[in-house]
Amino acid sequence: MNPEAVALALVALVALATVVGIVLRATAGRVRRATDGTVIRARELPGVRGLGRGATLLQFSTEVCAPCTTTRRVLGGVAEAVSGVTHVDLDVTHRPDLASKFHIMSTPTTLILDRRGVVRARIGGAPRTADLRAELDRILAAA
């Protein structure tokens, strides 16, 4: 390849990586509503005694996960602030079978359950507090 073509290839590679990064940043933390009506019960979750009276923020974590800490902080803060909302953090590093059961591909993934345990929304990556609050308000109002 001549030097001009090599330079062009390098520019294209950097541009590709930049676009991938921008797309990943835009999609991380986005709330996606679930409509398939999957129900999760407290007894399916190890160490969990009961779901929240209004809603449950069910976080899936692993040991190899930097944004899991941020997620823990955001969900914990929202659970403190909103009455009836419980935050459950499930580390599936030693229980990959649970990740398979609930179709979790990467961590952090957060499922928002309503008071009956129906999965109403799914968030991949660290959630944004404002978006999460808006979705919770909608779920709590509908209940």
Added chain:
Amino acid sequence: MSTETQKSAHALAAQPGQKGIDPRSPRFGAGITAVLLLVVVALGLSVPIGATVGQRVLEPGFILFALITLLFAWGAFAGVQRHPYGRIFRALIRPRLAPPTDLEDPIPPTFAQGVGFVITLVGVALHLIGVPYALVIAAGAAFVAAFLNSVFAYCLGCQIYLVLLRLGLLRRSSVAAG
């Protein structure tokens, strides 16, 4: 209401003596790696692949790529804290920066070094047996991961961790020990 956590992590700011690493350190290292990988891609595209193993081993792009592979192995097996780029960061960069607001667990970047090691090792092997553009493709893929890590603080390698666990391809003890 309340938070039920299996592992509590309420520390918002880095405290002296707290466990963890400055998250800017692996990002600094990934930046160096990304630049070096870009050089490998340029050399791989400029120089046609050698006809014999001896020629292929002596290609400058390959030598640099083999060095990057060894550095990934260093990070993966000794842990990111002991990586040479981490030492450079602590000696030259960190004294010029404000203290970090957060400390990061070293396990995710160590695992990512392992993913980088596997990808680059495959590139090394394929190049040595004479597969054209194996070096360029492996270096390009590793570049994207290193670039995302450095510029966007996004750990691409960490994303496949749970998938590998679910497939039973990973012994979690090997990572937890890192």
